[in-house]
Amino acid sequence: xxxxxxxxxxxIHKTLGxxxxxxxxxxxxxxxxxxxxxxxxxxxxxxxxxxxxxxxHPDQGEVYIHxxxxxxxxxxxxxLGMVFQSYSLFPHMTVYSxxxxxxxxxxxxxxxxxxxxxxxxxxVKMGEFLDRYPRQLSGGQRQRVAIARALxxxxxxxxxxxxxxxxxxxxRQELRLEIKRLQHExxxxxxxxxHDQEEALSMSDRIIVMNSGRIEQIGSPVEIYQRPxxxxxxxxxxxxxxxxxxxxxxxxxxSVLMNGIQHEKQDIWFPLDxxxxxxxxxxxxxxxxxxxxxxxxxxxxHIHIINHDLKQTQTYVLQEEDTHWARIHAIINQVNYLGVQxxxxxxxxxxxxxxxTNHISSELTEGSEVELRWRPENMFIVTD
Numbered sequence: 239x240x241x242x243x244x245x246x247x248x249x250i251h252k253t254l255g256x257x258x259x260x261x262x263x264x265x266x267x268x269x270x271x272x273x274x275x276x277x278x279x280x281x282x283x284x285x286x287x288x289x290x291x292x293x294x295h296p297d298q299g300e301v302y303i304h305x306x307x308x309x310x311x312x313x314x315x316x317x318l319g320m321v322f323q324s325y326s327l328f329p330h331m332t333v334y335s336x337x338x339x340x341x342x343x344x345x346x347x348x349x350x351x352x353x354x355x356x357x358x359x360x361x362v363k364m365g366e367f368l369d370r371y372p373r374q375l376s377g378g379q380r381q382r383v384a385i386a387r388a389l390x391x392x393x394x395x396x397x398x399x400x401x402x403x404x405x406x407x408x409x410r411q412e413l414r415l416e417i418k419r420l421q422h423e424x425x426x427x428x429x430x431x432x433h434d435q436e437e438a439l440s441m442s443d444r445i446i447v448m449n450s451g452r453i454e455q456i457g458s459p460v461e462i463y464q465r466p467x468x469x470x471x472x473x474x475x476x477x478x479x480x481x482x483x484x485x486x487x488x489x490x491x492x493s494v495l496m497n498g499i500q501h502e503k504q505d506i507w508f509p510l511d512x513x514x515x516x517x518x519x520x521x522x523x524x525x526x527x528x529x530x531x532x533x534x535x536x537x538x539x540h541i542h543i544i545n546h547d548l549k550q551t552q553t554y555v556l557q558e559e560d561t562h563w564a565r566i567h568a569i570i571n572q573v574n575y576l577g578v579q580x581x582x583x584x585x586x587x588x589x590x591x592x593x594x595t596n597h598i599s600s601e602l603t604e605g606s607e608v609e610l611r612w613r614p615e616n617m618f619i620v621t622d
């Protein structure tokens with residue numbers, strides 16, 4: 239086994255209160271990686287972290303840290319730093335004493351303690367708050383102290399369990415950048431738990447998407463977002479529109495006949511030799527069956543919204559030969575300005591769709607008749 243492996247989980251199972259929480263978890267984390275466990279509440283991500291930390295023991299399977307089996311090794315002997323959602327600072331201790339605590343347990347000499355505490359607090363920009371108590375600090379400052387307390391022992395492994403979830407949006411953004419900076423600067427292997435997909439996408443080298451106690455997909459942020467391997471991953475990561483339809487086969491071409499949309503030509507066709515450009519989820523088979531029912535997912539940012547009069551968008555001028563694009567008629571119901579982009583809700587027949595764009599023509603207002611277009615390869619198709 240590679241000496242670059244920091245953490246390895248083999249076939250981990252865990253039941254709590256008679257309910258299975260983890261099933262068949264296999265995971266390898268390389269030294270120096272920033273890996274995020276991402277998923278909805280109750281999916282098992284925090285349980286997985288606690289199994290790695292040693293606060294929970296697996297019912298089945300093996301936990302290795304630096305290729306040493308640690309199933310029964312207590313947390314304080316696993317050479318790791320842990321940061322919790324609730325900070326877990328000692329309220330009766332100053333910032334200095336809180337950060338010093340782990341060093342005292344390890345019997346680090348006093349002068350060495352003083353030097354390392356200063357280094358750790360300076361890293362998180364809390365060096366001037368040595369004598370304050372947790373109650374005298376803001377939420378963001380308390381979390382910085384918790385991170386310094388974890389770093390000061392110089393762990394080989396950092397575990398962070400939703401450390402930013404109690405903070406407001408601006409502080410989350412600031413500490414997100416700070417944690418990533420520290421991890422890059424120190425090179426410490428880091429496993430981060432969150433249900434926030436933006437945090438996972440912006441911070442991680444790799445993301446482990448979990449659902450119902452199982453791993454759905456492991457990959458880079460780009461792979462997870464652009465090449466999801468399951469319907470759950472696609473719908474959990476980012477926003478999406480869902481339509482329904484049926485597959486129609488005609489010679490060397492296939493089409494998806496869309497349900498409920500307003501258009502004289504409702505089928506979206508594509509050459510069969512181009513199906514590799516489209517993501518299909520179909521029980522291990524990519525073969526298409528005529529009249530097969532499907533769900534079609536589409537990202538809001540992949541939809542071009544066209545003013546009928548101008549026949550163009552800010553980002554793409556349509557050409558007459560672009561007949562293979564999906565085209566549907568729609569009416570704008572709502573236009574929302576979000577600062578960095580616009581979100582537009584449109585209705586086509588019985589279907590409401592969300593469109594996201596960085597630019598919008600001033601002529602496009604509520605009640606405007608528009609045409610929506612997207613490339614077939616941007617569809618994510620799930621067959622029944």
